[in-house]
Amino acid sequence: MIQIHGLHKSFGGKPVLSGVDLAVGQGESLCVIGQSGTGKSVLLKCILGLTTPEAGRILWRGSPLDQATRPDFLARFGMLFQGAALFDSLTVWQNVAFRLRQRMPDVQARAIAIEKLGRVGLGPETADLMPAELSGGMAKRAGLARAIADDPAVIFFDEPTTGLDPIRARRINGLIRGIVTETGATAITITHDMDSVRAIGDRVALLQDGRIAWEGPVPAMDRAAPLAGFLGNTPSL
Incomplete structure (x- = not known):
């Protein structure tokens, strides 16, 4: 590749x-x-x-x-940044669907965003939260959902795993390994x-x-x- x-x-x-x-x-x-x-x-x-x-x-x-x-x-390509790098003026789903919203209606982009959030262990109730309302681990998961939103x-x-405690770091590692294996x-x-x-x-x-x-x-x-x-x-x- x-x-x-x-x-x-x-x-x-x-x-x-x-x-x-x-x-x-x-x-x-x-x-x-x-x-x-x-x-x-x-x-x-x-x-x-x-x-x-x-x-x-x-x-x-x-x-x-x-x-x-x-x-x-x-x-x-998709990317998970070191500090998640979520746009603080956008909701979680808008962050996840940032690229998708450039080529499809918001209703469709939001549905895909919620699906990807679920893939990283975040429920639909997080979709309308602002990044400031997320913990460090949740923000990292939202960043991971954005990285895979467009099936890169x-x-x-x-x-x-920077800035995460060992338990959350292991969870993120497991999510990454699972996503890479499942998506190819x-x-x-x-x-x-x-x-x-x-x-x-x-x-x-x-x-x-x-x-x-x-x-x-x-x-x-x-x-x-x-x-x-x-x-x-x-x-x-």
Whole structure:
């Protein structure tokens, strides 16, 4: 689904990405880990077109991700932001149906929003609440409902459990894993939480010094020498 070849990006003359090579297949769940400041978010922004790399290629379904192919890509992706990033002036259902309302009547968009809210464990009574009335866990679920509202082919998760207590974090991880499995969507997750990696990921990639230092299936990471420092006695990166 997505291939990255030799990606380079720097800011102020300081290299952040120094030749990243990475690929994620259809229906695969890839977790990208690494210390803070190693370029995980920059990598995501390059894929989404929010920042332009100096060198390298990004392919979408085998074709260069450029002006010709980006509209199709943008129409087929969903994203769960780190802080849920709900619009505070819109109700929950309007947030979930934000993209849908651009091409269908509100009655239809609301029905789909309520269905997706139910998929993440939020009842129809939450549809007309404002984001300020939601707890942190509920807001994250509403953000997840928005991410899947348009049945995307690719879903990006940016630190999906940040700010949640362990119990709520496990629930979110379980929801994400279930949604990825049921929909067959391709997933790319940026996370510091190794519990999330084990729960969500099929494969994990370590971003270090601007390159992918190690990648492989999640069950193999406990035996990977480059990951020893991350997997010692700390629950997260």
